[in-house]
Amino acid sequence: MITAPSYVPERLALLATSAVDPFLTEELLRGEQVHGGIDLAKVVEPLSEDDARWSVEPIQSLVEDAMFKFRADRTRADAWLAPRLHATLRLTRREAADRRLWNHLALAVAPDYVAWRHLSEPTASRPERRIAAERFRGPADRQCFSRLWWAAELFRNGPDYEPVEAACGNQDLIHTVLRMELIDHRPTAQALVRLLQNGQITGGREINGLSTAINAAGATLIYDVLAPDEPRDPSRLREWIAEAGSALPVGRHELPTGPDEDPAPEDSVAKLTSYFADLFETAPVRGRTSQG
Template structure:
């Protein structure tokens, strides 16, 4: 038995190259007419025995099963707020590891393709569900089924506190618009937009106003942020073997690598609110029409501003 077969037998997470994933995602597979070729994909997967490949599939698989059970009578979007913090807690990976699309391809095509179909598929002809976008299986970090949830948890958590993640992921405007923008990479801005989202403001329009204003205002100057504690994060990652499974009915505890400065968050909350008030015409138009405007294409994770 070779290393790949041993890893598959153990139930390790591997990485599936995007070239393999994209060849597999035919129109028949996306439409639900053809099954996902699980065995062939696992043979094509790579298992390095380090990093994310040391992780087991089972915790992620159990979370997906529980999400589908728990939210079976609700719109699948309702599962995002529950799953995002628990996926982040269960995987315990670094940002550098999370930037590898092969990990997310493996989870979507090899570990839980049925969850992708449940979350993103449209019912058609009885039990068949059609997934309209290849990107939900293999795509940009802000669109792929699992990576978008992990990154939402990573960017919106407040140190070990996952409560802001729940708030962010209950609002699809935050996930679909704010997550793609540069300001989500600045922790005080991410916390501020979550707080503003709870006030009922139209998030799409507000995010566009904030993005436009950021051309003349630097978030780091108005709301400085302290670097996260890399050692504390690594200790949390290394403790995965002794960690309890992610609880179903309460939030798990994330890495204690530093809370966001409250003064910085408050400064940006005030600025966001004032921004909408002092630009009533442009602000009202954007706040009312933001949901209908084209979505931003998303920011790259390969940049100095995002500490991997």
């Protein structure tokens, strides 16, 4: 397994996607050798020196702990790292939508983590182990770190990251649901997690079937009317971000606390949980012998 580059910057920066490809070498994508780091540092756009959020050390420490803690089961690292990455890298959604930040984090700061987490296992049809390039510079639902940050942002319930831990513990859920536009509706996100926690949905086929049914029903039913959400106070998020410089490192054994926002309305979450459970009874689940 590859190690970190010989040169790792002290601060995050922006790395344009057009500048990424020379560093996505075959040796890196096979998990054999990473670039040295110096040449990459020459093509980045620096971020504000006055903003404590761009310090690399807290993120490096997190990913190193994740690799040690979950060395026997890589996929379990997602549920642990997602809330802690979100609470460490306190971003607005506008900032998080900038792929250049995630390009830099994956290639300049922690390519060793990307390789550790996403190097494929050999199979009969594909005996060569390989890392998909999109794990370094792909869309938000596929890139190694952005997928975790966005999962935490969309599944947290106000300051509570417990739903994030549950959602990211199921690879099928985060892979499928992060592509749904409806997931930005907080009661929808919390209802899906509740179905997962209740054991009403489990595997990929069930999640795919329910997602299809939810999207189809959403074409004729506006979920925000059925289960309204309360508008969020943007000042709470701004205050949380402003506290980044004085915040203690996130705990390794207990979940961190997110922005001090009100949770999704419980009545709306309960209503959608029941509605989705009914939808699931007739959802097109491949391999299910009875459709209810």
